[in-house]
Amino acid sequence: MNKPNMEVTLGDVKLKNPIVTASGTFGFGREYGEFYDLSELGAICVKGLTLSPRQGNPPPRIAETPAGALNSVGLQNPGADAFILRELPWLRGHAVKVIANISGNTAEEYGVLAEKLSDAGVDMIEVNISCPNVKAGGLAFGTSPDSAALVTRTVRRHSRVPVMVKLSPNVTDITEIARAAAGEGADALSLINTLLGMRIDIRSRRPILKNNMGGLSGPAVFPVALRMVWQVKNAANLPILGMGGVASGEDAAEMMLAGASAVAVGTVCFSDPCAPLRIRRELEEYLHNEGVDSVSKLTGAVKPW
Numbered sequence: 226m227n228k229p230n231m232e233v234t235l236g237d238v239k240l241k242n243p244i245v246t247a248s249g250t251f252g253f254g255r256e257y258g259e260f261y262d263l264s265e266l267g268a269i270c271v272k273g274l275t276l277s278p279r280q281g282n283p284p285p286r287i288a289e290t291p292a293g294a295l296n297s298v299g300l301q302n303p304g305a306d307a308f309i310l311r312e313l314p315w316l317r318g319h320a321v322k323v324i325a326n327i328s329g330n331t332a333e334e335y336g337v338l339a340e341k342l343s344d345a346g347v348d349m350i351e352v353n354i355s356c357p358n359v360k361a362g363g364l365a366f367g368t369s370p371d372s373a374a375l376v377t378r379t380v381r382r383h384s385r386v387p388v389m390v391k392l393s394p395n396v397t398d399i400t401e402i403a404r405a406a407a408g409e410g411a412d413a414l415s416l417i418n419t420l421l422g423m424r425i426d427i428r429s430r431r432p433i434l435k436n437n438m439g440g441l442s443g444p445a446v447f448p449v450a451l452r453m454v455w456q457v458k459n460a461a462n463l464p465i466l467g468m469g470g471v472a473s474g475e476d477a478a479e480m481m482l483a484g485a486s487a488v489a490v491g492t493v494c495f496s497d498p499c500a501p502l503r504i505r506r507e508l509e510e511y512l513h514n515e516g517v518d519s520v521s522k523l524t525g526a527v528k529p530w
Contacts, residue, residue: 229512230519231505233267235487236387236413236464238322238349240267243481243520244505247468247491248273248326248351248391249298250442253312258319260498265505267487268322271308273353275328276338278304288424288433293443293470294492295422297436300328305338309345322348324389332366332379339384350384351466352376354402355393355418367393367418370405381410389413389466392457394446395421399453400460407461415466415489416457417450443492444470451483458484458525472500474507481523 231242246254248270254263263269281301288295302308305327316323325347329335339350354367354376366372373390381388390406392399394417403414419440424433432438450469458465467485471477472493480488493500512520 227518229509229517230521231509232519233487233521233524234464235268235466236349236389238268238387240322240487242267242505243477243485243487243508244501245270245324245466245487245489246494246501247489248324248353249296250491250494253308254316254319255312257494257498261502262319263316264320265502266321268324268348269316270324270326270351270489271312271316272302273300273326273328274302274305274308274338274342275300276305276334278302278307283435285433285435286439288439290422290424290441290443290445292445293441294495295424295434295439295441296419297434297439299436305341309341313345313347317346324349324351326351326353326391327380328353329376332375335376336379336383339380339388343383343385347386349387349389349413350380351389351391351415352380353391353418354406355391355395365393365395367391367402368396370401373402374405374409377406377409377411387412389415391418392416392453393418394449394453394469400456403457403461403463407463411463413464413466413486414457414461415468417446417453417469420446420449442470444472446470447472447476451479454480454485455483455527471504474504474509474511477504477508478511478523481520482525482527484525484527486521486524 282299447470
């Protein structure tokens with residue numbers, strides 16, 4: 226059998242392979258670029274961007290947990306303008322798709338960010354709707370179908386590139402949010418964002434994070450992420466970037482069988498910087514062993530009982 230075709234399409238964006246780096250775990254790629262050629266990746270989803278620079282939350286703000294990590298980094302970033310000036314030109318020196326993750330306090334801020342970044346030439350916008358809506362008493366946009374629809378509609382109106390909405394798992398029914406985003410013109414969905422968690426140091430009796438709670442990621446959340454990808458694929462017929470604890474080629478294959486068109490790799494990069502390339506290689510080996518000539522044939526091919 227010939228080498229399997231690893232090309233996929235995510236919301237009209239063609240990727241040379243389905244392995245994407247998850248926002249918040251890969252910075253802007255400079256550090257990982259010292260380990261390997263970033264052009265080997267399908268896409269880089271950069272660190273979350275806001276209109277103004279943010280210092281993030283005070284430390285301690287990241288800690289290991291069994292089979293994962295808790296973080297409350299707080300969207301530390303240099304701001305969208307600094308990214309466009311300094312980081313995007315460097316990324317454009319690599320043959321890799323660039324996905325800009327955006328966060329805002331109001332729908333209007335999301336719109337401004339989408340316009341700036343799409344005009345600057347990113348390939349796709351990923352909309353983080355797990356941010357507090359200051360006009361709605363601080364509730365996260367992603368917890369309400371109405372607010373998710375509002376942000377999606379606003380970004381879609383201002384963006385000149387495909388729009389992917391990142392869904393929060395910290396909701397009663399993630400399919401409601403997915404349908405709301407799909408109804409307002411989202412080109413793709415990404416899920417899951419981190420699960421809200423907490424740990425306590427029993428000697429100091431203080432939470433291990435200064436913010437008390439944080440987002441749980443890593444292998445511990447994989448079964449939850451897989452379940453939600455499958456549910457969303459059946460509820461909203463949009464391309465999905467599946468993520469949440471992917472640490473091997475087999476995990477990536479599972480995500481795609483559940484309905485993902487591409488797979489994001491995140492927390493595992495902290496312990497294995499070359500994990501994205503290893504996972505791509507393992508996925509390719511799986512396809513070869515199974516006699517599958519194209520990775521895209523995995524998407525949604527699960528056979529439920």
